[in-house]
Amino acid sequence: MKILVVDDFSTMRRIIKNLLRELGFSNIDEADDGQTALPKLQAGGFDFLVTDWNMPGMTGIDLLKAVRADPALAHLPVLLVTAEAKREQIVEAAQAGVNGYVIKPFTAQTLEEKIGKIFERVDS
Amino acid sequence: MSSCLDEEMDARLEQARSLVNALENGDSSQADKLIGELAEMSENQMFQEVGKITRRLHDSMNQFGLDERISELADKDIPDAKERLNYVIEMTDEAAHSTLTAVEELLPIAEGLNERSNNLLEQWNRFQQREMPYEEFKAVSKEIGSFFEYSASTSEVISKKLTEILMAQGFQDITGQIIRRVIQLVQDVETNMVELIRLSGGMSEGEQKTHKEPELAGPVVPTIATNDSVKNQDDVDDLLSSLGF
Numbered sequence: 138m139k140i141l142v143v144d145d146f147s148t149m150r151r152i153i154k155n156l157l158r159e160l161g162f163s164n165i166d167e168a169d170d171g172q173t174a175l176p177k178l179q180a181g182g183f184d185f186l187v188t189d190w191n192m193p194g195m196t197g198i199d200l201l202k203a204v205r206a207d208p209a210l211a212h213l214p215v216l217l218v219t220a221e222a223k224r225e226q227i228v229e230a231a232q233a234g235v236n237g238y239v240i241k242p243f244t245a246q247t248l249e250e251k252i253g254k255i256f257e258r259v260d261s
Numbered sequence: 262m263s264s265c266l267d268e269e270m271d272a273r274l275e276q277a278r279s280l281v282n283a284l285e286n287g288d289s290s291q292a293d294k295l296i297g298e299l300a301e302m303s304e305n306q307m308f309q310e311v312g313k314i315t316r317r318l319h320d321s322m323n324q325f326g327l328d329e330r331i332s333e334l335a336d337k338d339i340p341d342a343k344e345r346l347n348y349v350i351e352m353t354d355e356a357a358h359s360t361l362t363a364v365e366e367l368l369p370i371a372e373g374l375n376e377r378s379n380n381l382l383e384q385w386n387r388f389q390q391r392e393m394p395y396e397e398f399k400a401v402s403k404e405i406g407s408f409f410e411y412s413a414s415t416s417e418v419i420s421k422k423l424t425e426i427l428m429a430q431g432f433q434d435i436t437g438q439i440i441r442r443v444i445q446l447v448q449d450v451e452t453n454m455v456e457l458i459r460l461s462g463g464m465s466e467g468e469q470k471t472h473k474e475p476e477l478a479g480p481v482v483p484t485i486a487t488n489d490s491v492k493n494q495d496d497v498d499d500l501l502s503s504l505g506f
Contacts, residue, residue, distance in 0.1 A: 190477065222478070222490040241431060242435055
């Protein structure tokens with residue numbers, strides 16, 4: 138299982154990486170915004186994308202839309218981990234085809250739960 | 262305009278002549294009166310000028326939309342920025358305390374592990390050098406068993422505490438986002454102030470600076486949160502499940 142973690146704050150990338158490691162995922166790559174993330178995803182091999190929303194360059198929502206628009210990536214599970222809390226934004230993310238939405242600040246338990254749910258659904 | 266100025270000049274000249282006359286005739290009370298009148302005249306003129314400048318400044322500010330933006334800054338954005346910065350203090354305080362608490366709980370655990378393992382190591386060495394009677398070895402092997410149990414349960418506590426420390430570092434992302442917004446606001450205030458100074462200096466040409474709201478709302482600051490934002494993960498989950506998630 139190869140995972141891409143995208144956030145413009147390196148501290149948050151480290152936190153998410155460490156949590157994922159604790160959950161047993163060790164094959165993790167990072168990117169600091171959508172623009173650097175998309176080519177990595179398109180190069181292939183990723184099974185799961187965890188991304189922030191508010192980033193310079195290309196935002197997480199635009200990255201999600203680009204992923205869904207790319208036939209090779211359309212089915213990639215995507216989890217948004219973001220401080221964006223407007224209802225209309227959550228609705229927008231849902232409509233764009235996000236698989237999970239975790240609001241910052243979050244707990245280790247919340248992240249574990251959402252990831253668990255995503256893979257339950259993907260597997261079934 | 263020029264005839265008005267001429268009239269003013271004529272009146273002044275007339276007064277100056279009367280003043281010279283009064284002084285030549287030694288009429289000091291008349292001279293004082295005339296000096297007073299002249300002073301009053303120039304004061305009135307100054308007030309009129311200040312009035313005109315104020316009017317021009319006000320018009321220019323309206324024209325550039327500065328008036329509205331500055332009162333918006335003063336009424337809403339600056340108080341909001343104060344709340345945001347207070348929230349930054351709160352979050353960093355919370356993160357520092359939860360990190361310190363976890364460390365304070367971890368240190369005695371590390372000391373306990375160290376002490377017990379040193380103790381056992383000493384006995385283990387004696388056992389290996391065949392210096393330990395069988396009866397004592399029975400007691401020591403029991404102790405080794407309980408040490409294994411102890412270290413299994415403490416390592417669970419240790420990883421739990423380490424995760425707490427890890428999660429506490431999330432403050433850097435949230436507070437960083439909030440501070441970036443405050444920096445944007447300071448820049449906005451600066452731009453408006455510069456524009457204001459430029460206008461009051463009488464240079465009224467220049468481009469209009471329009472204020473741009475950030476596209477994304479950013480982290481929720483509890484004290485200034487509006488109803489169109491969710492408050493926590495449960496709200497997010499509820500909203501998503503209402504959308505059929």
